[in-house]
Amino acid sequence: MLPIVVENIHKSFGDVKALQNISFTVEEGELFGLIGPDGAGKSTLFRILATLLLADKGTASVNGSDVVKDYRTIRSQVGYMPGRFSLYQDLTIEENLNFFATIFNTTVEENYDLIKEIYEQIEPFKKRPAGKLSGGMKQKLALCCALVHKPKVLFLDEPTTGVDPVSRKEFWEMLQRLKEKGIPILVSTPYMDEAILCDRVALMQKGEIMMINTPAAIVADFGKPIWAARADNMYHLIRDIRAFEGTDSCYAFGEYLHVTLHQPVEELKDHLKAHKGLIITPAKAGIEDAFMQLMQEQNEAV
Template identity: 70%
Template sequence: MANPIIVNGIYKNFGATQALQDISFEVKEAELFGLIGPDGAGKSTLFRILTTLLLADKGNATVNGLDVVKQYKAIRKIAGYMPGRFSLYQDLTVEENLHFFATIFNTTITANYDLIKDIYEQIAPFKKRLAGQLSGGMKQKLALCCALVHKPVVLFLDEPTTGVDPVSRKEFWEMLKGLKGKGIPVLVSTPYMDEAVLCDRVALIQKGALLEIDTPQNIIHRFPQRIWAVRAENMFALLLAIRAFPQTASCYAFGEYLHVTLKAGEADLASLQAYLQQQEHTEMKILPITASIEDCFMALSA
């Protein structure tokens, strides 16, 4: 059987803005595939094309072997879709939303309860509460339940954890791992680079173009340069100083450190240390580190 999601040469423009350019990839059976990129990279546009809500200007795509243009009605019956914005009925209760979506697909909550059980049990104490009164994390769990209630063969999740607290984000990804064990292929988008490592494979996207497609581990392994974490008392002055250093290849802020690569690698490290000492930076630390997916993304998009 063909892979459940196949994207081939998709282009999409909005006037003079090129939202997607030559996007091609495949999602395999029971795979958790991540589309990783910042806001405005084209993630939601691609999701709308794959869920038959938007037409591409060029290229083609199939979902479970069905053409997204010619067989859009059939796709809508078998796909689960969770858009980036909470789109359930806020004036209905949790229970009413679930029953409503089950009825649309001519099924019931009990018919596919085994699929949503682990998620539903977390929101069951609030089943009489209006959806609009739920916390961000609970809203996302309800939306996931509604996307799964008809037992879809493919699941599309567009930035499901954006704006959700860290604990709820972690719980949500644990639920996605559980779905993978039930054989449902998942295409998920996120702007959070730390979530990339939770996927089986990822496609890094920036300004409508794919930068790399592989497992997170392989992408990190191919990072071409030695990288250091650098900090000092005055971080902004340190950032300006390192970027002005002639042998600096890249320098970006990452939390409480700067991540720095040098043109000649370790051969330039002593020169950098001497240069920073001359500038009288205090409480300075320079540590060798392993590159992260975010480091790889910054290097690929430079």
């Protein structure tokens, strides 16, 4: 029995097609990532799986229970962390945690081993109202609250959005440890650097899944060589590269531009010789390059 099975889910809000023909499965003990920009439909998918929304078409099951018929069973088995911070701001850390433990018919002590590592980080502030915590601490508390009843499946909707880089790193380390404890996790994120930390990812855009694979395979599949380019005047550089007829794609990528070509790179160098401080070196493809290419292909197909 697979923890999460999604088959041909469709969902529209009026004229807006939020999800189209979504299908995937999450394996036992897998950390599965939904990667995509804002508006890709990630939160809608989470809400359907958390039994909060009904899909227009298609079926989905969590832990073998249907999300429509057996929604009551699912609600007692999943841990759900919505995209927006949704705890009681006027209650302290301790009160929030105890409250959520109780409404799930358990106590903090009973499952303390599961949340211990995370809770210890915020414990010094346990008398502080949740609304007065920093972004990273809020997310740690929310994770504690989602975990306190020892869920069989964990849904985390953009848990690291609005969190500083250090806390983000810590948060993902926690997810790795939870995964080791055998809890299947479905997590969404708009950050590409987090995608490589998942076992498998689904790249989403405009309500559709463009590709599902392991991050390594997605990168390996990226067939073309990538060139990293930079010059003193980056603005003119990006304009000139995009104007060059041999360019397939050109995106800003940190302090470099990532460029793919269907003509030899020497011709590009020739085209750009007026630029000062021009550097063009071969680069390794990242998951972001793959995503950008898929996005471009999808946009061109429409």
